Amino acid sequence: MIPFIDLKSQYRVIEKEIQRNIEQVLNHGQFILGPEVNSLEKQLAEFVGVNHCVAVSSGTDALLVALMALGIGHGDEVITTPFSFIATAEVILLVGAIPVFVDINPKTYTIEPKLIDAAITPQTKAIIPVSLYGQCADIDAINAIAAKHSIPVIEDAAQSFGATYKGRQSCSLSTIACTSFFPAKPLGAYGDAGACFTNDAQLSRIMREISVHGQDKRYHHCRVGINGRLDTFQAAILLAKLTIFKQEVMDRIRIANRYTEKLSANRIHTPYIEPFNTSVYAQYTIEVDDRERIINQLNEAKIPTAIHYPIPLHQQPAVHMEHLQLPQSENAAKKVLSLPMHPYLSESDQDYIIQHISKSVISK
Numbered sequence: 001m002i003p004f005i006d007l008k009s010q011y012r013v014i015e016k017e018i019q020r021n022i023e024q025v026l027n028h029g030q031f032i033l034g035p036e037v038n039s040l041e042k043q044l045a046e047f048v049g050v051n052h053c054v055a056v057s058s059g060t061d062a063l064l065v066a067l068m069a070l071g072i073g074h075g076d077e078v079i080t081t082p083f084s085f086i087a088t089a090e091v092i093l094l095v096g097a098i099p100v101f102v103d104i105n106p107k108t109y110t111i112e113p114k115l116i117d118a119a120i121t122p123q124t125k126a127i128i129p130v131s132l133y134g135q136c137a138d139i140d141a142i143n144a145i146a147a148k149h150s151i152p153v154i155e156d157a158a159q160s161f162g163a164t165y166k167g168r169q170s171c172s173l174s175t176i177a178c179t180s181f182f183p184a185k186p187l188g189a190y191g192d193a194g195a196c197f198t199n200d201a202q203l204s205r206i207m208r209e210i211s212v213h214g215q216d217k218r219y220h221h222c223r224v225g226i227n228g229r230l231d232t233f234q235a236a237i238l239l240a241k242l243t244i245f246k247q248e249v250m251d252r253i254r255i256a257n258r259y260t261e262k263l264s265a266n267r268i269h270t271p272y273i274e275p276f277n278t279s280v281y282a283q284y285t286i287e288v289d290d291r292e293r294i295i296n297q298l299n300e301a302k303i304p305t306a307i308h309y310p311i312p313l314h315q316q317p318a319v320h321m322e323h324l325q326l327p328q329s330e331n332a333a334k335k336v337l338s339l340p341m342h343p344y345l346s347e348s349d350q351d352y353i354i355q356h357i358s359k360s361v362i363s364k
């Protein structure tokens with residue numbers, strides 16, 4: 001089987017650094033908030049170009065901490081996209097707020113800014129655009145609408161750490177940005193991990209307090225928080241991975257471009273990236289009709305695939321909004337198909353994948 005994501009090849013490249021960094025943590029023994037966490041926060045903030053980074057325990061907790069820091073709670077409305085991973089809606093529901101789903105632009109799969117204004121009410125307390133598959137939403141348009149109504153914007157950048165929008169780094173584009181270092185994300189730890197970013201010193205302090213049980217001084221808790229700290233081991237691993245990350249992003253783009261060139265020549269619907277964006281291709285996702293048949297044929301050829309995501313969020317039972325109609329998201333959920341994508345995909349494996357997909361799509 002060709003791997004969908006190849007973490008073993010990556011490990012071979014940075015084995016020494018990973019082992020040295022883990023060894024260091026074992027030696028100093030500061031497993032909670034050890035020095036690696038602070039170094040990582042500094043390096044991540046510098047990479048992104050913002051003043052503050054708060055490392056947290058996962059991408060989901062990053063979103064939760066952001067909503068809590070903005071004081072969003074019972075009865076508030078948060079505008080977001082229905083075409084995302086469940087975490088985006090889950091955190092809104094967890095704080096007692098209501099997700100207000102705005103449909104996507106079918107070309108980019110990100111929230112359609114033109115539809116946002118009509119969804120704003122006096123209860124709207126935030127907008128959460130999601131950079132799906134590694135491409136940022138049209139954040140300038142979204143920020144302009146938000147500014148008009150004095151609403152903060154939280155970038156769900158779980159899939160887009162390392163991407164750029166009009167030359168600016170993802171995670172630097174809005175009031176707060178949240179990313180994930182889940183192992184399969186473009187920058188992945190060896191377990192759960194995430195981070196919040198902001199240029200606002202006060203929000204940064206509040207997010208840090210929330211991530212440590214609302215603690216401002218030792219055993220003094222000024223607000224309700226969570227146990228949302230980043231583990232020192234994960235920080236140590238991310239520090240090693242960050243040293244090769246820029247190269248990996250370039251490799252991802254090179255491999256994605258090669259997919260696009262060859263698949264589109266065979267009239268397959270390939271990803272559309274806005275000319276002012278660069279994607280980190282957290283997923284390389286095509287659209288096909290007759291998806292089940294194609295998945296089965298690829299499986300027979302030992303090519304793994306995945307669907308991001310088969311059910312739009314308003315149709316998830318936990319969300320209880322099945323009555324909504326969001327046609328672009330519903331249509332995309334029926335057609336999208338993600339292919340093996342990682343910086344170590346060889347040309348020969350990629351050619352094999354391209355050949356089988358093309359054969360499968362054409363043989364309809």
Ligand SMILES: *Cc1c(COP(=O)(O)O)cnc(C)c1O
Pocket residue numbers: 058059060061084085087088130156158159179180181182192193194
């Ligand atoms: C992965 C992901 C999350 C959640 O991140 P975790 O680290 O798995 O908690 C949130 N939003 C999106 C869009 C994601 O892809």
